[in-house]
Amino acid sequence: MVSYLQVQNLTRHVGDRTLFSNLSFGIGQGHKVGLIARNGTGKTTLLNILAGTDQADGGNVVYHNGIRVGYLPQQPIYPQELTVIEACFWHGNDTTNLIREYEQCMATEGHPGLEVILDRMEREGAWDYEARSKAILSKLNISDFKQPLSQLSGGQLKRVALANVLITEPDFLILDEPTNHLDLQMIEWLEEYLSRGTLTLLMVTHDRYFLDRVCNYILELDEETVYTYTGNYAYFLEKREERLDVARAEVAKANNLYRTELDWMRRMPQARGHKARYREEAFYDLEKVAKRRIEEQSMRLEMKSTYIGSKIFEAEYVSKTFPVNGNKDRKVILKDFYYNFSRYEKMGIVGNNGTGKSTFVKMLLGEVRPDSGRFVVGETVRFGYFCQDGIKFDERMKVIDAVRKIADYIDLGGGKHLSAMQFLQHFMFSPQQQQSYIYKLSGGEKSRLHLCTVLMQNPNFLILDEPTNDLDIVTLQVLEQYLLDFHGCVIVISHDRYFMDKVVDHLLVFKGDGDVKDFPGNYTQYREWEKLQPAPVSAVKEPREQVNRTEEKAKRIEQKRRMTFKERKEFEQLET
Numbered sequence: 330m331v332s333y334l335q336v337q338n339l340t341r342h343v344g345d346r347t348l349f350s351n352l353s354f355g356i357g358q359g360h361k362v363g364l365i366a367r368n369g370t371g372k373t374t375l376l377n378i379l380a381g382t383d384q385a386d387g388g389n390v391v392y393h394n395g396i397r398v399g400y401l402p403q404q405p406i407y408p409q410e411l412t413v414i415e416a417c418f419w420h421g422n423d424t425t426n427l428i429r430e431y432e433q434c435m436a437t438e439g440h441p442g443l444e445v446i447l448d449r450m451e452r453e454g455a456w457d458y459e460a461r462s463k464a465i466l467s468k469l470n471i472s473d474f475k476q477p478l479s480q481l482s483g484g485q486l487k488r489v490a491l492a493n494v495l496i497t498e499p500d501f502l503i504l505d506e507p508t509n510h511l512d513l514q515m516i517e518w519l520e521e522y523l524s525r526g527t528l529t530l531l532m533v534t535h536d537r538y539f540l541d542r543v544c545n546y547i548l549e550l551d552e553e554t555v556y557t558y559t560g561n562y563a564y565f566l567e568k569r570e571e572r573l574d575v576a577r578a579e580v581a582k583a584n585n586l587y588r589t590e591l592d593w594m595r596r597m598p599q600a601r602g603h604k605a606r607y608r609e610e611a612f613y614d615l616e617k618v619a620k621r622r623i624e625e626q627s628m629r630l631e632m633k634s635t636y637i638g639s640k641i642f643e644a645e646y647v648s649k650t651f652p653v654n655g656n657k658d659r660k661v662i663l664k665d666f667y668y669n670f671s672r673y674e675k676m677g678i679v680g681n682n683g684t685g686k687s688t689f690v691k692m693l694l695g696e697v698r699p700d701s702g703r704f705v706v707g708e709t710v711r712f713g714y715f716c717q718d719g720i721k722f723d724e725r726m727k728v729i730d731a732v733r734k735i736a737d738y739i740d741l742g743g744g745k746h747l748s749a750m751q752f753l754q755h756f757m758f759s760p761q762q763q764q765s766y767i768y769k770l771s772g773g774e775k776s777r778l779h780l781c782t783v784l785m786q787n788p789n790f791l792i793l794d795e796p797t798n799d800l801d802i803v804t805l806q807v808l809e810q811y812l813l814d815f816h817g818c819v820i821v822i823s824h825d826r827y828f829m830d831k832v833v834d835h836l837l838v839f840k841g842d843g844d845v846k847d848f849p850g851n852y853t854q855y856r857e858w859e860k861l862q863p864a865p866v867s868a869v870k871e872p873r874e875q876v877n878r879t880e881e882k883a884k885r886i887e888q889k890r891r892m893t894f895k896e897r898k899e900f901e902q903l904e905t
Contacts (some may be wrong), residue, residue, distance in 0.1 A: 333396055333465060333501050333529050334379070339388035341374055344769070349373055350553045352388065356501075356546075359522070361530040363540045366550035367757060368773030368801045372494050372533045375550070377503050381530070392501070399499030403506050405490035414474040416494045416650030424453050425497055430457075451816065458496065463494045467517050469511070470682060484510030484682065495522070504532035506563055508539055510797050512681045513852070536826040537562055582715055592737050624742070635818055638790040639735040640707035641670040642693060647702035648843075658707065662688050665702070675812070675819040677829045679852060680839030685823045687717070689839075690792050693820075710818075713788030717795035717822075720779050724768035728758060728778060731767060735785045747786070756781050756807060768777050773799045781806065789817035797825040887901040 332355050339352040344774040349369030356362055366372050374880055377383035379390055386443040394400065400420075415432065415561050417491050418425040431446050445746075447796065450456065463474060469488040478486060481597055487510045502523075508516050516539065521544050523530060534540060540547070540562040541599070547558040547565040556572065630832045647666045662685030678686045693699040694714060695856040712822070722731055732753060738746040738884035753763050770778065783791070797805055805828060812832045823829055835853055838846040848855050 330354075331393060333358050333360075334531075335389075335391045337391070339375075339378065339390070340386050341371060341378065341547075342386050343371075343374075347553060348702050349550065349555075352550075352553075353544075354527065354548060354555050354557060358529055359527045360395075360546050361544045362415050362532070362546040362548055362549045363544040364531060364533045365540075365565070365802060365804050366548065368770045368777055369762075370550050370677060372550065373771070374507055376400070376503055377402070380503055388862070396500040398501045398503065399494040401491055401494045401496050401505060401507055401546045403509075404483075405486060407490070409477070409479040411478050411552045412475050412600055413466065413471060413478065414459070414462065415480075416478055416489050417496055418458075418468070420493055420497075424455050424458060427453060428455050428458055431797065458647070462492060462496045465495055469515055470678035475625070493591070501529045502531070504530070506727055506798070507532060508534055508536045508824065510682075510823060513826065514681060516824060516826075517904050529541070535742045535800060535802055535823055537802065541799060554800060556810030565786065590707075623852070635711050635787055635789040635817075636709060637672065637711075638707050639672055641672055641674070641710060641790070641818055642704055642706045643670070643727040644693075644704055645702050646666040647686070647692065647699045647704065649692065649697075649699050651688075658870060661843035663699070666843075666845055667848070668837075670818065673816070673818060674835075675833050677823045677836045677852065678820060678839065679824075679829070679836055679855075681841065684841045687794055689837075690714075690794060690820060690822065694792070710790050711788045713783045713786050713791045715780055715783045715791075715796050716796060718790045719776065720782070722767045722775065722778070724766065726767055727764055728767060728770070729753065729763040732780060732781055732785055735782055736787075739785060739787055744766070753781060756804060761806055773801055776800055777804050780804075784811070790819075791817065792820045794822045795824070796821070831845075 334356040336352060336354050341348045352375075359828075362485075364372055364375070369703065372384060380402075382400070382402070406501065407419055411419060416428070418429045426445070427449055433448060434440055434443055434446055466472075466474065466489070469492055470651070471485065471488055471492070478489070481489065491504075491507060492506075507519065516536065520539055520542055532541070532544075534904045542561070544561055545559075547560065547562065549556045549558065549569065556569075558568050560568070595720065644666055647663050649662040651662065652658070653660045654762070654851065660683075673905075678689065680686055688697055692699050693706075694712060695704075726734075727748060729890050732749045738748050739752055741747055748761065750763060754760070767775070767778070780796065781802070796808065800808070802874075805825075809828065809831045812821075819832070821833055833851060835850060836852065838847040838848055838855065840846060850858070
């Protein structure tokens with residue numbers, strides 16, 4: 330097996346904080362590797378170093394000679410004046426650079442050097458790149474190829490960047506949260522795409538089904554050390570627990586011995602012989618083991634929820650549209666929608682991007698007015714809203730102060746209370762981190778803090794809009810358990826299939842054009858049901874008609890093959 334990547338003794342510090350120290354691992358050809366770690370441990374920093382966009386404080390990163398590396402950053406940056414199709418060729422290989430050179434030539438008066446460029450494009454097969462890029466963009470629900478990037482949302486830009494890195498077909502692909510801002514159909518398509526062939530892959534993702542179905546290796550970054558597991562996510566969970574059991578046993582043994590040695594250290598005089606000095610050095614090594622923090626599953630947060638009455642909310646024949654195409658057309662979000670929400674209901678909302686999921690909850694919260702109809706909300710309902718855009722913190726505040734600003738403690742019921750500090754510890758903020766300033770937190774840690782501020786308000790109706798995007802898997806497990814024990818109502822908008830399966834008991838499926846389906850089950854059950862449904866009538870073609878169209882398409886393809894690049898471009902323009 331060919332080694333594609335060797336990482337040797339990699340070290341990186343941020344201020345007085347060590348992200349990782351003497352990190353070493355290798356990735357071989359065809360390996361599909363998932364990197365798992367808590368927020369703030371340096372996952373994105375590590376990927377940036379491997380991609381060459383950041384530098385380590387020590388160590389080496391060595392790639393196999395001649396391999397092409399593609400990188401999807403968590404927050405891609407492009408010149409805003411580019412169009413969508415131009416962005417697809419902005420970062421790439423020699424072929425995409427050649428296409429960009431051609432586009433610049435065509436935009437220059439007189440088209441200098443055009444014939445030479447056309448000959449090079451013919452030799453390198455660059456003609457197919459544009460068609461492939463458009464096909465991938467279409468799969469990612471990007472249809473306006475000439476739209477300026479300045480008009481795109483952050484999620485749309487992430488999808489364009491994903492198309493950019495896939496089009497280049499690199500030998501080694503590095504992806505940072507590739508499923509963020511993708512709807513469920515896109516995720517399933519990407520899952521299948523990455524599972525094919527001998528593609529070598531390293532990615533960070535919170536999507537556990539995605540990890541399970543794509544990856545054959547797991548790297549876990551924990552306590553400045555990397556652990557390797559040969560298997561998928563399910564295998565990793567099993568072996569990780571075994572590793573933690575061994576570590577706990579070592580710590581327990583070290584603690585017993587530590588008490589004895591500590592007593593000896595206190596009794597011994599300062600002037601010691603050689604054997605005593607050897608024992609003293611061994612004591613300090615033992616102390617490090619004894620004081621190791623072994624990650625334990627957080628205890629269940631059985632919190633007392635604010636009383637909620639039988640009347641929750643009723644959507645009374647709600648309709649909502651938005652103008653599109655410069656106010657020429659209207660996009661239908663809801664059309665005479667009626668729904669009576671039940672007490673203690675846990676609802677999931679799914680659907681493609683742009684079908685109105687976030688708009689629906691904003692209407693429920695009173696942030697957006699419906700065109701007709703109304704939402705009637707019960708008097709006892711107390712909303713807690715986690716929005717996908719996050720909230721603006723005063724970054725000069727300390728973490729603990731941001732939570733105490735809401736409440737000093739939370740009521741657990743039965744006369745028990747949980748302080749703000751204790752609550753933060755449940756969500757993996759150590760006492761040291763709680764005293765840190767917010768501006769020092771990673772993006773995932775800020776999302777985790779946002780979640781804490783929502784839950785600290787002790788709501789009885791939680792609305793979570795894409796809560797999983799920037800949260801690590803450990804935090805997701807804590808949140809899942811919290812929601813399962815939550816004595817109130819829940820609405821979750823998420824593209825995380827594992828999370829939805831675990832938390833919700835039924836779905837609202839937004840199909841677009843105002844069509845909303847109520848499905849009694851989780852997402853996996855819905856997909857299984859959907860596969861059993863008969864194909865739409867429009868999809869069934871007359872056999873002879875289908876054959877004729879196939880033959881016509883084959884002739885057109887053969888005709889294109891015989892054309893020069895210039896003739897193809899002219900033919901394409903005639904077709905449009």
